[in-house]
Amino acid sequence: MLSEKLYDTSAVVDLVLRRDYKVVPGAISIITVIEWPPALNYVHRVLYPTKSDYAKAIELQVRLRRRGRPLPATDLIIAAMAINNEMVLVTLDEHFQAIREVEPKLLLATS
Secondary structure: OOOOEEEOHHHHHHHHHHOOOOOOOOEEEHHHHHHOHHHHHOOOEEEOOOHHHHHHHHHHHHHHHHOOOOOOHHHHHHHHHHHHOOOEEEOOOOHHHHHHHHOOOOEEEOO
């Protein structure tokens, strides 16, 4: 499933508002819906975090805090969902690069 994409809020907003996409291919997390509710009009698949996603997010935060770089929980959960579902995370947010530094399994792309 490595070709499937999970879009974070920054990527969805970019594609819809700046590039005039009518449909964004791939999935978003419920976190993106909470951050930008209009996303539901452009993406047809919404993923919800599981217990293993929360566990992975905690693991990522522990690694980041050891480096003195804690990040927002929302970004950690989205990254964990991408990792656990073997999806490419499409983002414009640089926070995710810091996560990639502590977890090479996180695959990133820009929109």
